[in-house]
Amino acid sequence: xxxxxxxxxxxxxxxxxxxxxxxxxxxxxxxxxxxxxxxxxxxxxxxxxxxxxxxxx
Numbered sequence: 001x002x003x004x005x006x007x008x009x010x011x012x013x014x015x016x017x018x019x020x021x022x023x024x025x026x027x028x029x030x031x032x033x034x035x036x037x038x039x040x041x042x043x044x045x046x047x048x049x050x051x052x053x054x055x056x057x
Contacts (some may be wrong), residue, residue: 001031011030015030018033021035021037023035023040024039024043024044026042034052035051036049036051037049037052038050038052
């Protein structure tokens with residue numbers, strides 16, 4: 001059964017929930033959200049990213 005809720009409305013609800021949880025959205029990709037990485041630091045003006053690159057064994 002198809003949803004009668006427009007995709008734009010669903011994206012707005014999802015965006016509000018993710019933003020409220022502290023994630024930041026990439027402006028060129030509505031489906032891409034970040035938390036704790038370098039992009040998150042840039043958008044939130046924090047000084048340190050809790051998560052960074054991992055060295056492979």
